[in-house]
Amino acid sequence: MSPLLLVLLPTLAEGPMARAELSFARSEGGPEVDLLVEAAGAQLRARVAGRLGLRVEAGCGALRCRIALDGLAPAVDAALPQLLAVPASPAPRLTLPERKQARRSWRGAWRRPATVLDAALHRLAEGTSAPLGLRPDLGRSALATSWAAGWAQARRLVVAGDYSAEALTAALAGQEVSRVDTGSTGPPASRGNATRADAEGLPLLAVDWPDASRAQVALVWATDPAQAPRDQALAGDFQSHLVQALRETRTFTYDVSFDTFDTWATASWDVRPESAWESLTVALGELWEQGRKDDAGAREAAWRRLLLGRALLADTLHGRIAGSSLGPLPPLPAAPFSAPSVIGAVVVADLHALTPEWQALPHSELDRCTLLYGANCPPGS
Amino acid sequence: MIALLACALALPLPPAERFRFPAVRLDTSPTVVLLPEPGSGLVSAQWLFDTGAADDAPEEFGAAHLVEHLAFGDIGAEGAADYDERLGHLGGLSDGWTDRERAGIGATIPAADARSGADLFGLELARMRTLVVSGGSLTRQRAVITEELAETHDAAHGLDRVWLSRLLWSGGEPWSRHPASPPQEAIAAGAAMARWTRLLENGVLVLAGDFDAAELRALVEAALPAGRRPSPRTEGELGQPGCEPAAPATSWTRGNGNRGSVLVAWPVPGRGHRDRVALEALARWVGGARVSVGAGCGEWVAERTDAWLALPHHRASIVRALREVAARGLDAAVLDRVRAEAVADQARAFSSLPLRARVAAGCVLAGRAPDCAADEVQAWLDLTGEKLAGAAARWLPAEAVTTLAVLPPGTRFAPLIPGVREWSAP
Numbered sequence: 051m052s053p054l055l056l057v058l059l060p061t062l063a064e065g066p067m068a069r070a071e072l073s074f075a076r077s078e079g080g081p082e083v084d085l086l087v088e089a090a091g092a093q094l095r096a097r098v099a100g101r102l103g104l105r106v107e108a109g110c111g112a113l114r115c116r117i118a119l120d121g122l123a124p125a126v127d128a129a130l131p132q133l134l135a136v137p138a139s140p141a142p143r144l145t146l147p148e149r150k151q152a153r154r155s156w157r158g159a160w161r162r163p164a165t166v167l168d169a170a171l172h173r174l175a176e177g178t179s180a181p182l183g184l185r186p187d188l189g190r191s192a193l194a195t196s197w198a199a200g201w202a203q204a205r206r207l208v209v210a211g212d213y214s215a216e217a218l219t220a221a222l223a224g225q226e227v228s229r230v231d232t233g234s235t236g237p238p239a240s241r242g243n244a245t246r247a248d249a250e251g252l253p254l255l256a257v258d259w260p261d262a263s264r265a266q267v268a269l270v271w272a273t274d275p276a277q278a279p280r281d282q283a284l285a286g287d288f289q290s291h292l293v294q295a296l297r298e299t300r301t302f303t304y305d306v307s308f309d310t311f312d313t314w315a316t317a318s319w320d321v322r323p324e325s326a327w328e329s330l331t332v333a334l335g336e337l338w339e340q341g342r343k344d345d346a347g348a349r350e351a352a353w354r355r356l357l358l359g360r361a362l363l364a365d366t367l368h369g370r371i372a373g374s375s376l377g378p379l380p381p382l383p384a385a386p387f388s389a390p391s392v393i394g395a396v397v398v399a400d401l402h403a404l405t406p407e408w409q410a411l412p413h414s415e416l417d418r419c420t421l422l423y424g425a426n427c428p429p430g431s
Numbered sequence: 432m433i434a435l436l437a438c439a440l441a442l443p444l445p446p447a448e449r450f451r452f453p454a455v456r457l458d459t460s461p462t463v464v465l466l467p468e469p470g471s472g473l474v475s476a477q478w479l480f481d482t483g484a485a486d487d488a489p490e491e492f493g494a495a496h497l498v499e500h501l502a503f504g505d506i507g508a509e510g511a512a513d514y515d516e517r518l519g520h521l522g523g524l525s526d527g528w529t530d531r532e533r534a535g536i537g538a539t540i541p542a543a544d545a546r547s548g549a550d551l552f553g554l555e556l557a558r559m560r561t562l563v564v565s566g567g568s569l570t571r572q573r574a575v576i577t578e579e580l581a582e583t584h585d586a587a588h589g590l591d592r593v594w595l596s597r598l599l600w601s602g603g604e605p606w607s608r609h610p611a612s613p614p615q616e617a618i619a620a621g622a623a624m625a626r627w628t629r630l631l632e633n634g635v636l637v638l639a640g641d642f643d644a645a646e647l648r649a650l651v652e653a654a655l656p657a658g659r660r661p662s663p664r665t666e667g668e669l670g671q672p673g674c675e676p677a678a679p680a681t682s683w684t685r686g687n688g689n690r691g692s693v694l695v696a697w698p699v700p701g702r703g704h705r706d707r708v709a710l711e712a713l714a715r716w717v718g719g720a721r722v723s724v725g726a727g728c729g730e731w732v733a734e735r736t737d738a739w740l741a742l743p744h745h746r747a748s749i750v751r752a753l754r755e756v757a758a759r760g761l762d763a764a765v766l767d768r769v770r771a772e773a774v775a776d777q778a779r780a781f782s783s784l785p786l787r788a789r790v791a792a793g794c795v796l797a798g799r800a801p802d803c804a805a806d807e808v809q810a811w812l813d814l815t816g817e818k819l820a821g822a823a824a825r826w827l828p829a830e831a832v833t834t835l836a837v838l839p840p841g842t843r844f845a846p847l848i849p850g851v852r853e854w855s856a857p
Contacts, residue, residue, distance in 0.1 A: 062471070066445040067778050099768075102442050103775025121775045124442045264581065289519035301574035304582050320582050347520070354522020358541045361472045365783045 068211035141197035180424030265399030460658020493614030548642025709822035
């Protein structure tokens, strides 16, 4: 294994708490690595259960898989050796209920709105197709390979809070450690290039969900870390243009979700089907007009709200660790924002319930199961 | 393994004093509490009101939630910059919530300079004095709330707790009093404004974070009149008017998902009762359970989701487990685990500045010192098996249980769960 990258974060006002998070880059493991990390977390939880209310969190996000200890500092200190033993341990065996649950979750994915929307966004922005594949391979050999690949490189241990330096030193004995003294470990790795909008019009991906009572609409645009203030002003918080327009002014929706990746960003909202088209045109209008609307005061306000986001992250142990992998905050923008390059839009709805304008747009249409599995819906789902 | 176990048993819980923090309660109207935290990089203003959806008059159901939304409206004049726009210029973000008993609104800004505390208080003062509630803002926020309810009710079993409340309490929890009720059309701007004024009179504002406490105190005391401390809300105890349990019942209804759930519930005493910590400990031990308490009454509810055939067994096992605790108490090691989890969760509730401010507000609203959370931790440290057994015997006996089962559509229910009656959605 490569050396363990160690990041120690400062202690603030969190009281008698600590958090230790061991992680690896997501791209290093296979698709089944999510199950293995969760299973490893469950096994660690069983071993340390009852220890001063210690919480074990395990799972994979878009970029990293992690297992974390969270709780009163003495409990975290005491459980560090078990945490650090996880990478060298054999791949956890999935119990029969875990295998059943994994297969059930795979089969039922097409019924979960968030999963469908996420798959559609990644298909539009990155060309990712059939993310769930034909069937999860839960064979012992496949799992062992995924497990080993995941932990082989780029392991990172981040510790924050009221932990004991002596306990940490003792737990790390015998490990090859590369220490990083600052909180930042650089910007996250890129997941590939976003596709660009073609000149003919807005690429639209329509996913049919028969009998859905609501529609989910999303806009996708190109971005990079330097554009964070612009994206914040466009969709990043309650004061943003999209939330104000779609919620406060036009009352199409209660909330606009915003997410940003290395090269693309997305805003999505949930509306009545008859409002879906109009909400999209309003959102596009805000996007194209942003450069004209945002004066120096608005740009500074958006930048300050980014600053608040970083400060709120630093205010908690969990957030401080998450923030340690973010790049530095971009400087206060002096020049007007440039309108983002729109990659496309997604709608997930009962396509027959949408107003006719959608049908007139050039679009590609998919059913949920082709989107997720590349095939018909799994039998028994 | 033995060494590890011994090591685990030897780990001490932090003393309650670790949960005290310096806070100053000012004798102003509304009550203001200062919670300075130099170096935090943030300033937060958290309001807490001892009024919730249960206080809506019949002709004004939904008013509490609506007023929470309206509190972020125009300041000074209709069409002027609203609260959130002004807050945005300070780099801040806001949030709000309403439940049956209480409501809260809050805002946090980065501590950009020495004036940040004063700036945020100035914005709160402007809202207190010159919030505008107009017909236009009423119409808009009704529409926003309608969309909010449509999104949240899309989740399966979103209405179960309302139905369970109707079973638990005599006369039922009227559907419209639930925070998920859409606001009545009859709520007019004048009534909403009057409600806002009443909220301010009895509310608590906590200003927390990176500011000079002496300077901010002088500013607050110069701006606000002297006032009395908020009186803790009092309601009848369990069994008295307003807190009368209904007869135990077992009912079922149809849900949306393809698995069923069962809610097993008892009415219990409210906030401040000597058995509340013990009841929460029992909820933690049973797992998948919660205690929700108001000023006079509360509910102890355990929930299980499973294939519908398994639901009667879940119900029976919960009732049986509590009967055994009432008779024999809880194993000391298990009690230690439950206690440790609770203390750790108390520490997590302290884990961010806005949360600490809300905890302080809750203490003051209950007529206690702002750092009463330390007393809460002490109550957990003092919890014994005998107290748990007594609480289980007094409040969670088998003969007083109410059960609501939510089944997949198309389930043929009878006769597998005897004694059941069908429940229809309101």
